[in-house]
Amino acid sequence: MTRQGSDGAAYGQRGATEYDRGFLAEVDRHQPQLVRAERYAETWRRGPLEVTLNPLCDWYPPPVKAALQTYRQAVLDGHCPACGAYSRMTEGFWDLEHGETCTSSPEALALMAGAAVLEMFPAGDPDAPPEV
């Protein structure tokens, strides 16, 4: 498999140490395993990598659910099916940098979820959750 970041740089080429390359190789040798599931957080492990993900809740609006599903798949597989980004290690830190227009990036998900909350709890709705 050829790993590439969203900027087209193959992992390990820039800023990656021997440790980084070994870490990713070890991640690639394992399948994702669910370690702990709580109401709003799931902890997954894939070899030396441990990540916390939002669970897929049934009540999420379909577009949010679809984007979150793709995001979760990207993190667990190390490859985003929406934008093609691959996970990589840079100086000891694991990351998956989605493309700017990726609909499953954390930023896109936050915007989509925020818009969905506004739809579910329009301004002036007495049942709306408090402002954070």
Ligand SMILES: [Zn+2]
């Ligand atoms: Zn992506």
